Each structure stands twice: as structure tokens, then as C-alpha cells.
Amino acid sequence: MEKPYILAVDDEELNLIILEELLVDKYELSFVKNGRCCLESVKERVPDLILMDVNMPIMDGLEACSRLKKQQSTTNLPIIMLSALASDAESQYGLNVGADAYISKPFDEIQLLDALHFYLN
């Protein structure tokens, strides 16, 4: 059985390394560094799920999420926000632009894996 394909978007290299360390065994991973690169990557290959940081240069995660959710082809693509912006208000912004889940950093591994499991099955 083929591994689900996850696109991780974060401008912090270290965060991507953490995700790779955590998920590389169960999922096929791809990394980009901002929202614009994310949109380009989705055009080439639509992932099964996107893990999206919020604060990024060029285009932030909220904008990228919003655009993807408005596109017909990706409107049902699950997007999980991962952000160091931890307040309720900020998580609400993320859900408002269409994100399926909002997980604040630092996150609990189990919480992330449960969420992935929920959205990919």
C-alpha cells in the first residue's frame, strides 16, 4: 500500500527537520518554505494533506490556505495549521480561512499523529 503524501510548509528549516524526523516512516513528505511555493507545489502534485505554518515570508499560511480552499480542485484538501501563534484568536483566524485543524507549536506528537490519522483515513 502506498504511503499518503503530505506537503509541509514552513520557513523554519528546523521545523521541517522535526516533521521529517516524526513522519518520514509513515508518510511520503515534501517540504516548501512559504505559501507561494506551496501553491506551486500543489499545482504539480496535489498532496493528501498539507501541514502549514502561519508566519512566513512572501506569502503566509493563512493566505495560502485561503486560496487553496477557494480552488475547486483543492477545496477538500485537508490543511492542518501548525503555528507558534498560540492564542485562541489566532487559531480562530486559521479556522476562519478554511483550515481543517489548528495545532500550536510546540505540539504534542500524539496530537499531530492523531490528527493526520483522522484526516488521511
Place this chain on the structure above:
Amino acid sequence: MSNYLKNKNSILLKLALAISLCFISAFVVSNYLVTTAVTPLLSTATDESTIKSSYEVIGQIHQELNIAKTLAISIANIASTIPRKREVLQTLLPKIITAQGIQKNITGGGIWPEPFKFDKKQEKSSLFWGRNKQGIFVPFDGYNKPSSPAYHNEDWYRPVKELPRDQVNWSKSYIDPYTKQHMVTVSAPIWLDSGYYGVSTIDLNLDNIITSIESNAQKLGGHGFLVDSDGRFISSPNTKFGHYELDNNSISLQILKQNTGTFILQKNISDDRGTNSLALAGNKSIRFFDINTENTEGDSRVLLIHMPSIQWTIGFITPKTVFTNPINSFLREAATYQILTLILFLGLIFFALEKLIRKPFFSLINQLKDDDKLLSYSKTGDELAMLAVLFNRRHAQIQESKDQLYEYTDMLQRALDSAHAGTLHFDVANDRLQWDERSNNIFDLNSQQQDIDNKFDLLEEMIHPDDLYKVTSKFKNSLDDKSILDYQEEYRIRLADKSIRWIQGSLRILRNKQGKAISCSGLHFDLTEKKLSESSIYDKEMAEESNRLKSEFLANMSHELRTPMHGILSFANFGIKKSETASREKLLQYFLYIQTSGNRLLALLNDLLDLSKVEAGKLILNKQKSDLNTIIQTCCNEQQQHLADSSVTLELNKSSGTCTGNFDPTRIGQVICNLLSNAIKFGLPNGTINITTNLNDLGQLTFSINNDGQPIPTAEIETIFDPFIQSSKPPSDITGTGLGLAISREFIEAHGGKIWAEANIQTGATFKFILPAK
């Protein structure tokens, strides 16, 4: 009536005067017309009556002359039949003369054969009859005696010889030497069959004629005269008529009393021969002319009538007053009636003016003295009634406007009251400022100050010294600048109790056509409370802003802390979880990541520490001789990875000389690293970053960094240097604490330099700073 007689401008007075003037003019003109029209008419009539009475005299004269003439001819005819019957004739002739019935004027007559003088030899002898002392005709035979004087002039005798039968010759008048009477002799020729025989004569006494002339002249009121053909007076005017000058026809006339007792009427004074005097009458048989006399008679009118049959001229001199008196009396009478009529008319007019105009007029005028009264006017339809109606209508309109005005004024007053605004008015020409009670209150003036008429000096005294120049210079500029319509200024005044009050003065400037300010009117407001509340609001806003910034800062801090925290915790978890299974290298890698994240956390904490130090004033600079370009190179090396990631090209434009100065290299390095990091973060991928340094003539080190990214909005040029603030463009792409520029500014300013941003759409964002080199 006296009211308008006292008023020089009274229309009624003018009207009355104008009407009076018209009537008086009409009177004068009509009087003149009557005088000029009537005078010649009356004069002509008088002339005609004069002529008529003169002709009566002439008729009488002719009658007397004709009798004498007829007698002379009759006697001649008788003598031609019986010339030599001397006795017969002597008897017959007195009877013929007496038979005429007027013999009284016939003083004598005779038959004179040619030659009539006595001659012894001649057969013929003269016959002559004259009156004796009893008035009875008796024959005189003296002529036929040689001793008798022959006093008959031949002048009356000789011309007769040329005459045909029944024709006569009149002698000149003469005075009989015996009787001293005025006489004239008429002669008729006696023709026989055999030829000329001699002359028959009749002597006529002229007393009768002279008397009738005199009486006629008296009847006319003047004097009469009769002039012989040779110019001698037969009948003379009274001797007091010494000298006349005739003003007409350039003829001057002198009547001279001769030694002989006769008068000569001369054509010219110089012509003492007097021969031309008969030319007076000229060719006309009747002639009038005026003469001026030197005597008391005054101007006189002369009538001359020529009698061709005997070549006499009869004249009457009448003083002009005789003619003019009746005319003048007529004219006087006419004028009297005219004046009476005039007075009557003027009286009527004044009565009409009084009744029809003055009374109604003054009735209205008296009513008008009572301000609020409407006019009542008893008559209807005339002009004054219309005036009264229109006045009442206008009065109502004015009343309405007045009410409105009161209402508006009241509204305005209430509005001013509600606004606590005081009014003021400045008269530019007189430099005079006045204001109302409300302004007095706003300026908290005492009663003495309130009485000052011109508040200008008072105002200058009260305005806070710090504001005085601002207020006065701006006001002066506003007055001078023609384009300025309104002046408004806020300023402080100092009250007697040393307290400060904020005033707003607003003025609208009124200008003439040339734009010169004439006056200003406007309002005073007391802004003190508003200023206080604004100040408290400002403080509150500042506090809120500070709170907000702190919350933002905390939120930012949370994010910035969480990011490295996430790294530390995640890799620590991986290490713990895989401590048994993972390779040694793998675990080492985990520790390295934990270290990196920890360092980042530390850097952040250092940033915070720096800022708090600076803000607390505890920053210590470690100044030493350093080269700016060296520090830049170090920073570029540190940012090498970033530059490579963004594919940004870095261009360094170092100054030709050294850029060495005395400063803290660590702090300035922080600043440059921060600026370079920002330039990369906010720049375009694959863009270019320019860095320029210089040591300028003022001994300042200059640094400039520019990228080709988004320019900084002008509004944010200042605020981006505030702590926790990031440029809004692009708002969410950039990570960072928002402390970099704030710290940079503190460091540069601590060195006595200056840092600023420049917005330039063409060239992206530019940051510059200058540092004193020493």
C-alpha cells in the same frame, strides 16, 4: 402754515413760490403787452383827433381867404367894365365889400392902374378905401398925391400882371403901419379889352384867423402858429417857446423871436436867413414829429399842415403829456385791476394749497411722528391716500422684518450663549478692537478692564508671552495677504490669578475691492476645558496604546519564544524516545539542533535585554577606533546563508578613503546586521542590495543601505523605528521581534548619530545613518 414757511426745503413753500412767480411773470408780461399794444393805438387816435380839429381851423382860414379873394376878383371884374368911372367905383366898392357881411375883417381895398403910383400926367388914378376910426369904409385919396408915401411893395403888385383873369396873388403878411394889425393883401388882375389895366386889391385883417388858431391850440392843450411862405410867423406861439429841437428826421428847428416882433421857424439853427423854413412840411401836407424842448413843457408833439393855395403852414405844438396822460391813466387803471386779480388768484391758490395739500400732508406728517402708528387718511383715491396705503404696507413689512430680525438676533444670542462664544470686532483703520460681554467673561476682565474701549493693548498684555509672537505675526500676515479670508488661532492667556486659559480666536476678514483689510469680525471661544479633556484623552490613548503594544509585544514574544522552544522540546523528545535505538550520530544531531534553538532563544533574550537597557538608560558603549567597512564585511559573512537563500546580490560601494571612527563596533555591527537582515527579508528574491559608506566633509561616517523591494509607506517612515512595530508592507510575510530598528535607533542615537528611512518608489526602501567619526 408757519411750519413749512420756516423750512427752506419745503416743497409746499417752493410750490407756492413757483406759482406766485408764474402769476407775477404773467402779470408783468401782460402788462408789457398791454402797454406796447395800447400806446400806439391811443397815440394814433390822438393824432387823428388833432388833425380833425386842425382842419376845422384851416377851413375857417380858407373861408376868410376865399371871401377876400372873391372880393378882389369881383372888384377887378367891375373895374374892367368901368375902369375910368372913378366916382361910380368909389361909391360902389364900399357897398360891395360891406354887402359881404364879414366886412369887419376886410380893412381896405383899392384899384391900382398901372403904374399905380401917382403921376400928374397919367390919366389913370388909383382908388383906395379904408376904414376910418369908426370902422366905416371911406375913400382915401392920398395915394394920388405926390407927397403921400408909397409903402406898397411891388411884390404883391407885379406878379399879378402875369396872371389871367379870375386868378389872384397873395402878398406876404405884414403889419399895418397905422393900425399895427397883421394883414395880408390879395390882388387880382384887371384886364380890359384893350389889355392890362391894373390891379384890384383887398386887405384882410388876420386877427380872426390868429385867434381861431390860438383857441384851437388851447383846446388841444398846447400852442399854435401860422407861418408865411417866406418863413415868417404870422401867428406865433407863446414867446416862452424859445427853442425846439426836433428829434425826428434829423431836422433841428429853432424858433427865434425877431426884433420886429415876428418869429421865424428855421430849418437849421445856423441858417439865419430862414428861407428854407417851409421845407419843414416837406412835400407832405400833414406831418407829425416829436421835439424835445429845454423849457418846462417837456417832450412835445408837433403837427404841421401845409396850405398849398396860399403857401402857409399852420402848426400846433402839443406837450406829449397831453397824449400820454390818458394812456398812462388807462394803463394805471388796467394795472390796478391786474394786481387785484393777481392778489385774488394768489389768495385762492394759497387757500387751495392749504386746504388740498398742506393740511392732509401735515396730518400724515404728524401721524408719522408717532413711530408705531399706521397712517389713517380720510379721503380715498388721491395720491396721499395711495401714499398712506403704501406706507402702511411697507410699515407692515418693516414690522415683520423687525420681528424676524429680533427673532434671528435672539437665536444668534442664544446660539452664542450656548457656544459660550464671545464676539469681537476689529477696526483695521483705527487699530481698534472691541468685544462683547461674553468676551469679557471669557477673558475674566475686571470692571476697570471692561471699561477700556480698545481691547487691543489689553489683549497683548494678557496673551501668554510664548504665544504672543505667533498670534500677532499670524494676524498681521492674515491682514496683509489678500488671499486670506479667515484667521484662526489658539493661544493661552494669563489671568490675574496666574492661571492659564486657552482661547480660540476666529475672525473673518472684510476686504475692499483692492483687497485691503477693512475690518474683522469673529468669535472667542474658551478652549481650556476642551484642552484639558483632550490632554486627558491623549494620556488615556497613550496608555491604551502602550498596553496594546505590550500585548502585541507579548504575543510576538510568545511566537518568537515558541519557535526555538519547539525545536528544543521536539529534539529533546526525539532523543529521549530514541535513546536506545538511535545511532550515536543521530543523537548528536539532535543535541546540535537543541543547541541551535537554544542559541536563538538566547539571542532573542539578549535583544530584549539590550532594549530594556537602553530604555532604562543603562547602555554602556565600548567606543574604540574601528573601521566601518570591516564591520560591514563581518555582517555580510554572517548573513551569507540568508543572501544565498534569497539569491540576493550584494553590492558594496566603499568610500575611497578609510571609514574609520571612534565607536562601539559591537553595537554598530548589530545595527548593520539588523539593517542588512531587514533588507534581505523585505527585498525581492534575486534582487540587489546596495550598501554605500563615506566619511563626509563634516567628519561624519555615513551609511546607506537600499534594496529594490517594496518601498516603505510615507506614513510609516517614523513609526517603524518604534519598538514592536513592523512595516505593514508586506504585513505578514516577515518574521522578527520588531525590536531590531528600535534597538538600532537607540544605539545610533547613543553615539550622537542619526538614523532614518527614506521612501522612494523608484528605488525600494532605503535606510541611512550618520555617526560622528570622533
